[in-house]
Amino acid sequence: MNANSMNRQSTQSTRLVRSLLMLGILGVLFAIPGYSQDSPAKAGKVERIKVHGKGLEGNLAGDSPDRDVSVYLPPSYQTDKKRRYPVIYFLHGFTDSDDKWYGFTKHWINLPAVVDKTLADGKSGEFIIVTPNAYNRYFGSMYSNSVTIGNWEDFVADELVAYVDKNYRTIPQAASRGLAGHSMGGYGTIRIGQKHPEIFSSLYLLSPCCMMPNVPNEQMAPRMEAVKTVADLEKADFGTKAMFASAASWSPNPTKAPFYLDLPVHEGQPQPMVTAKWTANAPLATLDQYINNIKQLHALAFDAGSKDATIAGTNKVLDAMLTNYSIPHTYEEYDGDHINRIGERIEQKMLPFFTKNLSTEMVKGGKKK
Known part of the structure; x- marks a missing residue:
């Protein structure tokens, strides 16, 4: 066997030993519960x-x-x-x-x-x-x-x-x-x-x-009263929608179609009873009770x-x-x-x-x- 052949055989033996060592390490790692190559985080359903x-x-x-x-x-x-x-x-x-x-x-x-x-x-x-x-x-x-x-x-x-x-x-x-x-x-x-x-x-x-209580300001009141139909409400701005949601939740009116609610302003005039109802639903106003x-x-x-x-x-x-x-x-x-x-x-x-x-x-x- 010449020198080149001996060198090749030695290199192959070294590679084999390294491969076996690596396989042994991986075997230990994969034996650890929950370990994977990517160690993915577990997700909920x-x-x-x-x-x-x-x-x-x-x-x-x-x-x-x-x-x-x-x-x-x-x-x-x-x-x-x-x-x-x-x-x-x-x-x-x-x-x-x-x-x-x-x-x-x-x-x-x-x-x-x-x-x-x-x-x-x-x-x-x-x-x-x-x-x-x-x-x-x-x-x-x-x-x-x-x-x-x-x-x-x-x-x-x-x-x-x-x-x-x-x-x-x-x-x-x-x-x-x-x-x-x-x-x-x-x-x-x-x-x-x-x-x-x-x-x-x-x-x-x-x-x-x-x-x-989130009582509407002077600018918001006309926008609220301009809403007459469901389509109007769909197109309304965020603040106006919030006023209607508040009224539906805190000042309902079962006889007032199509929205079945009372707004805190009617024909430009504040409605004290509606405002009182909204206040009664404000946590800072009711916390003492x-x-x-x-x-x-x-x-x-x-x-x-x-x-x-x-x-x-x-x-x-x-x-x-x-x-x-x-x-x-x-x-x-x-x-x-x-x-x-x-x-x-x-x-x-x-x-x-x-x-x-x-x-x-x-x-x-x-x-x-």
Whole structure:
């Protein structure tokens, strides 16, 4: 055997040893549970179901009482069949819908993607997350009870919770239920949450709207009164639509077709009774009446962007009121506007908040201490 042949044989032997070593290393790696070449993050599953609302039947707006509901199931839900999970009920904002938040329709946020990322980064525990579609003839329900739009407050607090507990592996107790929402959904969170500490133990409000009565200004009043038909309302600006949604929710009128509501201005004149009704539905005006309920909550947090001036301002009032009553809570104003950092806030604040405060096991009396 000449020198060249010996060198080739030596090189081949070295390559073989290296290959065997590499295969051995890979064998060890692939034996590690959960390891793969790409190490993909586990993703949750999203279902879109229908839930019938008995209290939504016969609403004068003509909206269906069979509501779309998006449900996020965490990654282990499909494999760990005996495990039960805490639930976050998440309420979307005005002109939004559940499909926009859950990736069925392109939108400014994809909630399941945010949750999956937070789980992959180890910042959150696993939750079932439930969002009902509150988009209606008036572009949003305000999560309120009204003959015009149906009993949305009752639907969320009673009917939806009962359905989810019956059909999913939840931990059916207040200590394991959280309520959260953005904008109109933040309003719905404090509206419903302050009345039902026996159902929801922890609340997180993202940029909550409508905390104080939103009475129209002089420029808006003529635009509202110019709306005579459903087609007119469809073409109206955002503020005018919000006025009609508020009226449908808080000042319904079953004899006043086609919208079945009373506006806070009629023929250019303010309507004090309508304004009084709207005030009676403003959380900052009603909070004193629900202080004992709020004291029963396990945890309460809220935030808003500094550039979202009106909402940041009402948050400061809420902060001061809760502080005056010595109620523990967390309030934060961050550099942002109404929507530009909501995904980040959910990831870094809301989900860790519920991870800390929602119970992952049954507790005595259903309330976490």
